[in-house]
Amino acid sequence: MNIVVLVKQVPDTEGDRKLNTSDYTVDRAAVDPVINYIDEFAIEEGLLLKEAHGGEVTILTVGPERATESIRKALSMGADKAVHVSDEALHGSDAIATAKAIAKTLGGIEWDVVIAGSEATDARGAVLPALLAEVLGAPQLTQARKVTIDGSTVTIERVTDTGYEKVEGSTPAVISVVEKINDPRYPSFKGIMAAKSKPVEVKSLGDIGLDAGEVGLDNAWSQVTSFENAPPREAGQTVKDEGDGGSKIADFLASKKLI
């Protein structure tokens, strides 16, 4: 089975993330980049499916040159190879354009399932897997806490507010997984060494056959028009409990008409 895992590089949440003042895109130099946290679960799920069904795991990333660092990490966890779509013209693309670029790239790869994380920590869109399924006309099997594959049938447990739905579709299918679906492995020393020589194919827009007029900041279907740093939340009053802490909170809530 040919498994493609979508990996996004994002600025580390622990850092002081910023937007560029020139064009309002994410300032990728301000904070060290990392693999989007939930994508590690997507990689692990890809590796588990390979172990169960055979085949290959290909990492697919759309992002700037520096994303190679994240790609190497994914390879060191055990993925076989990677495709890195990198082109100046992609700068400032919205999720819709990114979905189109990923769909075009998949057109040049043999694949049965593509696995994404459910949500990225930068914009917290959680929309890319659905967009990709729509562009491809493939089954959308997203927000999975469990994935089972039997022949060409993929069944997932899709997380809902009150439990889960069992959703089923045939390959080729788009899957997204939630945190906790598995326990992502750490790269071993051997894995890290092996990753250095695994193939990473870098592709431009021309290579994947997507028109530059469909991507990038100027062609996005929505625009950021301004931004400001939110004033930090001001700490209010903190009191030490002298045996009346509970009623003090009740007084506060009453003063705010919250009770």
Next chain:
Amino acid sequence: MSEVLVLVDSLDGKVKKPTLELLTAARQLGEPSAVVVGAPGTAAGLKDQLAEYGAAKVYVAESDEIAGFSVAPKAQALAAVVEQASPAAVLISSSGENKEIAARLALKIESGLLYDAVGFDGDANVTQSIFGAAITVQSKVSKGTPIITVRPNSFAPEASTGAGEEVAVSVTLSDADKAAKIVDTVVEEKGSRPQLSDASVVVSGGRGIGNADNFSVIENLADTLGAAVGASRAVVDAGWVPHTMQVGQTGVTVSPQLYIAVGISGAIQHRAGMQTSKTIVAINKDPEAPIFELADFGVVGDLFQVAPQLADEITKRKG
């Protein structure tokens, strides 16, 4: 005046509060119309409430087929209504599934999508809060019909009578819309408490509660306030509560009127999911806990003393 479409969320035959918020907010942009998509019989019980909150029309797209497949049919139904109504905007409340519906709709009607708005004005200029509420962004859709998903609790619902005229919508689903079949729906836990993602009051417990049994301290306090119950990741990782209750960067984002953090230190990943709450109250025995930096009111003390006392006080004052 142009129409503004609001996708209706319902639970147990009742319109959910975020939908009423959107019907209210939609009036800034034009005349609100509600869109009900689901199994046959869904709209009947909702129509009156939708009219009470200003829906001029109630578009109804109902079929077993729509209800039997995941996400795509709902987007297709909305696309059919957009074609019929040429609305000024489509408003959808931000939830996991709704954001996916909005995404697919954007491609179907070739329109820009803005998600997780916390506000917007009469020209559909949208405010979003990003990077754990550190930055406030203004955005605008530049192509097609603006599709905006809005975080629950961003607007206060206000009644205002609308005609509530029912308009049936017929929807043709493509094979691609029927590619993901729902074969079973399993309800695992469904207490009487409100849902975390859109509750107006949330009480969350952290590692400070010590063990699973003690979590009843959090639940008792929540019940006196009619609140939803949340938790930090430490509590989820310990297996004391399910992952669906996790508030934070890799859990649910909440933005309630009141958030009470009990025995939670306030790590950045937790704050990312609750920092836009209108009022924050914290109970923690460590005066240095970062949660106090954002609390409007904090008590340094033992949660096993303070939380039950608070619950008693609230019950007493409610009379």
